[in-house]
Amino acid sequence: MLPAHQRLEAAQAEVVERDEIVVHYQPVVDLNAGTVVGVEALVRWQHPERGLLGPASFLPVAETTGLVVPLGQRVLRQACAEAARWPDGPGVGLDVEVNLSVRQVGHPDVVRAVREALEESGLPAHRLVIDVTESAVMEDAGSARSALHDLAALGVRIAVDDFGTGYSSLQHLSRYPVGALKVDRSFVHAMGRSSDDDAIVSSVVGLAHAVGARCVAEGVETAEQATSLRLRGCELAQGNLFSPAVPAADLPRAIDLCLAAAAPLAANGLAPEVMPDPDVTARIRAMHATGASLHTIAAALNRSGARHPAGLRWHARAVARVLADVVETAALGPDLPLPRRPDAERV
Numbered sequence: 001m002l003p004a005h006q007r008l009e010a011a012q013a014e015v016v017e018r019d020e021i022v023v024h025y026q027p028v029v030d031l032n033a034g035t036v037v038g039v040e041a042l043v044r045w046q047h048p049e050r051g052l053l054g055p056a057s058f059l060p061v062a063e064t065t066g067l068v069v070p071l072g073q074r075v076l077r078q079a080c081a082e083a084a085r086w087p088d089g090p091g092v093g094l095d096v097e098v099n100l101s102v103r104q105v106g107h108p109d110v111v112r113a114v115r116e117a118l119e120e121s122g123l124p125a126h127r128l129v130i131d132v133t134e135s136a137v138m139e140d141a142g143s144a145r146s147a148l149h150d151l152a153a154l155g156v157r158i159a160v161d162d163f164g165t166g167y168s169s170l171q172h173l174s175r176y177p178v179g180a181l182k183v184d185r186s187f188v189h190a191m192g193r194s195s196d197d198d199a200i201v202s203s204v205v206g207l208a209h210a211v212g213a214r215c216v217a218e219g220v221e222t223a224e225q226a227t228s229l230r231l232r233g234c235e236l237a238q239g240n241l242f243s244p245a246v247p248a249a250d251l252p253r254a255i256d257l258c259l260a261a262a263a264p265l266a267a268n269g270l271a272p273e274v275m276p277d278p279d280v281t282a283r284i285r286a287m288h289a290t291g292a293s294l295h296t297i298a299a300a301l302n303r304s305g306a307r308h309p310a311g312l313r314w315h316a317r318a319v320a321r322v323l324a325d326v327v328e329t330a331a332l333g334p335d336l337p338l339p340r341r342p343d344a345e346r347v
């Protein structure tokens, strides 16, 4: 008998051809407007014996063997086709986000595959968001960069997933057509428990705004997390507080639940914006000039920022303002290392 991983590999090759690959959709909520703006397509394997499997149980092998490429193309085509068929009701006009793994982004046919999925489905390019990991952006900078620019030229938007888990820098981010940064769920879960993680969340919001992108929080489970994210300036969120990933047929009900959960959050007025103190701004710029990490800068902001809601807004705005200055002057200095955490589930 074949070893377990080879059996899994052989089974996966057949699965891509059969109808066992299932796409579920998790709504993405606008925290300020209390509306649903899109859905993220997430792959599942309807295993004939083991039931519905999440990506963590089969994607690592698919990534190693290269099967992730045909698997990912299938998810892409299915998600585009389903999104294009949402003509009325609460699903109308929603963005659809599709994850591309490192291997897919580096594949020479990635742009053609996306173009064909759009053409076959009739989905307008502006409704498709391609999620790539920070590591996909960082590890294969040459070909990934040209592929992402070609995708952006099609009209597709790019989001950087699991942000804060890799080694990102302003230099790299400013080279890509990034429309959104997605705060990794590990930071969202640690909010309120660790001031370092709180500071990282504020810094990612600030970094997103500095490069003209929106900020999306993943894995939001409580109203406290959603409120804290909104006060920090994070615009979008997804997670079980609003809805888990559901089959396309269940989306209308999931969207209703999201609207019910988001309405009270959006109804709360935001504290007035407070501009950062120029002395603190100058200090942060000086820290950046010496190559201080985003962590160090965030920790300094954390120490000087007030704890009330206006302080949270101030916190993110201060980072955005300082980092926007740095991007504009292009005197970029050393990369800003962030801690590396294990790659999350993909596709």
Ligand SMILES: [Ca+2]
Pocket: 040, 099, 131, 161
């Ligand atoms: Ca994603």
